[in-house]
Amino acid sequence: MTSRLLNSCSWCRTTILLVLACGISGMVAMNSAFAQPYPNRQVTLIAPYAAGGDSDFSGRNLAAVATKLMGQPLIVQNVVGASGTIGSMRVRNAAPDGYTLLISRGGSQAITPALDSKTPYKWNEFTMISLLDFNPVVCVVRPDSPYKNLKELLEAIRTQPGKLNYATAGPGTTQHLAVEVMLRSVNIPSSSAVMIGYKGGGEATAALLGDQVQFLCNNLTTLVGQIKGGAMRALVSSSAERLKEFPEIPSAREMGVAPLEQVMGWSGLYGPPGLPPEVVNKWVEVLKKVAQDPDWSKGNNTVAAIPAIRSPADTEKFAREQVELYEKLGTALNLRK
Numbered sequence: 001m002t003s004r005l006l007n008s009c010s011w012c013r014t015t016i017l018l019v020l021a022c023g024i025s026g027m028v029a030m031n032s033a034f035a036q037p038y039p040n041r042q043v044t045l046i047a048p049y050a051a052g053g054d055s056d057f058s059g060r061n062l063a064a065v066a067t068k069l070m071g072q073p074l075i076v077q078n079v080v081g082a083s084g085t086i087g088s089m090r091v092r093n094a095a096p097d098g099y100t101l102l103i104s105r106g107g108s109q110a111i112t113p114a115l116d117s118k119t120p121y122k123w124n125e126f127t128m129i130s131l132l133d134f135n136p137v138v139c140v141v142r143p144d145s146p147y148k149n150l151k152e153l154l155e156a157i158r159t160q161p162g163k164l165n166y167a168t169a170g171p172g173t174t175q176h177l178a179v180e181v182m183l184r185s186v187n188i189p190s191s192s193a194v195m196i197g198y199k200g201g202g203e204a205t206a207a208l209l210g211d212q213v214q215f216l217c218n219n220l221t222t223l224v225g226q227i228k229g230g231a232m233r234a235l236v237s238s239s240a241e242r243l244k245e246f247p248e249i250p251s252a253r254e255m256g257v258a259p260l261e262q263v264m265g266w267s268g269l270y271g272p273p274g275l276p277p278e279v280v281n282k283w284v285e286v287l288k289k290v291a292q293d294p295d296w297s298k299g300n301n302t303v304a305a306i307p308a309i310r311s312p313a314d315t316e317k318f319a320r321e322q323v324e325l326y327e328k329l330g331t332a333l334n335l336r337k
Contacts, residue, residue, distance in 0.1 A: 037282075038278060038279050039070055039071075039098060039099065039282075041072060041099065042072060042073045042074070043070070043075075043098065043100075043101065044075055044076075044100050045062070045063060045074055045075065045102075045269075046077055046088075046090050046091050046101065046103065047059045047077065047078045047079070047103045048080065048088050048102065048103070048104075049078070049080055049087070049105065049108075050078060050080050053222075054135055054222070054265055054267060055084075055104075056103075057299075057303060057305070058103050058133055058267035061133075061296060062132060062296070063076055064295065064296075065290050065296045066286055066287075066290060069290065076103070083108060083112050084105055084107055084108025084109075085108060085120060085121070088102060088108050088109065088126075089120055090102075091270065091272055092120075092125060092126065092273070094272045095272065096127070096274040096275045097276075097279070098276070098283075100271075100272070101129075101269060101270065102269070102270040102271070103132070103267055103268070103269065104126070104268040104269070104270040105267055105268075106264070106265055106322060107174065107265075109126075109268070109322075110319060110322035110323050111177070111322075111326050113323060114323045114324075114325075114326035114327045114336075115172050115327075115330045115335050115336050115337065117336070117337060118337075123319060123323045124316070124320070126270040126271065126273060127270065127272065127274065128268065129268070129269040129270060129271060129275075129280055129284070129312055129315065130283065130284070130287050130310055130311070130312065131310045131314075131315050132266075132268055132269055132307075132308060132309065133308050134239075134264050134305065134306040135220060135265030135303075135306075136219070136238045136239040136243065136304070137174060137217055137218065137220065137237070137238040137260070137263050137265065138217065138218070138220045138223060138235075138237050138238070139178070139179075139182070139215060139234070140215065140226075140232040140233060140235065141153065141214065141215050141216075141233055141235060142211065142231075142232065143233050145215075145233065147214075149235055149250075149255075150235040150236045150250070150257070151255065151256075154183075154186055154188065157188055158192065161189070161192040162191065162192065162194060164193050164194070164214045165193070165196050165213040166179055166193055166194070166213055166215045166216055166217070167198055167203075167205070167207040167208055167212070167213040167216045168198070168204055169197070169199070169200050169201045170198075171195070171335060172330070174218065174219065175201065175216065175217055175218050176195055177326065177329060178217040178218075178260065178263045179195070179217050180329065180333060181260055181329065182252075182257050182259075184259070184332075185258065186256065186257060190333065196212070196213055201218060201222055204218065205218070205222070205223065209226070209231060220234075220237065220243075220304045221265070221303040221304060221305055224302075227246070235249075235255075236250055236257065236260065237249045237250070237251055238252050238260045238261050238262075238263055238264050239251055239252070239264075243304055243306075245301060245304045246304060268319070269287075284311070284312070288309075290309065291307060
C-alpha cells in the first residue's frame with residue numbers, strides 16, 4: 001500500500017519520506033543518548049537516615065570527591081523513616097540506570113532485615129557496589145565513673161547483676177546488640193545489665209551525660225565530640241587495632257572481648273537490582289581513586305571512620321556475614337519477629 005501511495009501522489013510521497021526520515025533521525029538521536037557514557041547527568045545518593053548522621057556523612061564525603069572524578073554532580077538526599085527502610089526502598093524501586101544510589105547502612109541493610117520478617121526488602125535485593133567505611137563502636141562511661149577500664153565495668157556487672165544500666169535507642173539497635181555481644185563473649189547473662197531504651201541515639205547519649213545510666217555503647221562517629229571534649233571516657237573500641245586518632249582507647253581483642261569486633265557501624269554504596277555492569281564497573285574504577293584521595297581520607301579521619309572500600313564480591317560476602325551474625329543473635333535473644 002505504501003508503494004501505491006508513493007507512485008500515485010507526489011505530495012503523499014514527499015510527506016511519507018519526511019516522516020520516515022524524522023523517525024530514523026529520532027531513533028538515531030535516541031540511540032546516541034543511550035550510548036553516552038555513564039554518568040551524563042546528576043547522580044543522587046540517598047542517605048536513609050537524618051542529616052548529620054553516619055549515612056549522611058559518608059554520602060557527603062564520597063560526593064565531594066567523586067563529583068570531581070565523575071565529571072557530574074553528586075548530591076545527597078536524606079530520605080528518613082522506619083529505621084532506614086523508606087530511603088532504602090526508594091533505591092530498591094528506582095530505575096536501574098545508576099542515577100539513584102543508596103548509602104547503605106548496617107542498621108537498614110543487615111540488622112533490620114535479619115530481625116524483622118516484615119522488612120519490605122531482603123538484604124540481597126540490591127546491586128552491591130562497595131563498602132565505604134567502618135564506624136567502630138565504643139563503650140563509654142562518664143569521666144567521674146568509678147570504672148576506669150572495661151574489666152572493672154564487666155566485673156561490676158558480673159558481681160552486681162541488675163544494678164548497672166545502659167542506654168540504647170531501643171531493642172535490636174547497634175547500641176543494644178553491642179552490649180549483648182560483649183556480655184556473651186565473657187559469659188555474663190544479658191539480664192545482668194539493664195537496658196534502658198530511649199527514642200534515639202541523641203537521647204541515649206544525653207542519658208549518660210545526665211547520669212541516668214552507667215554506660216553506653218555506640219558508634220564512635222557520634223561520640224567523637226564528647227570523647228575529645230572530656231565529657232566521656234571510652235573503655236573499648238570494636239576496631240581490630242587501636243585507632244590512629246584515639247590511641248588511648250583499647251581494642252576489643254586487648255580487653256578480652258574479641259567478638260565485639262563483629263559489631264561495627266558501616267556504610268556502603270548500593271544500587272537498585274539489575275544495575276548494568278558498565279555502571280558498576282565505572283564505580284569500581286572511580287572508588288579505587290577515591291580510596292587514594294587525601295580529601296576523602298581527611299574526611300574519614302575527622303570522625304574516626306575507617307576506610308573500607310571493597311570489591312562488589314567482597315561487599316556481598318561481608319553483608320551476608322553481617323546478616324547471619326544478627327540472625328543468630330536475634331534468635332538467641334528472642335528479638336526476631
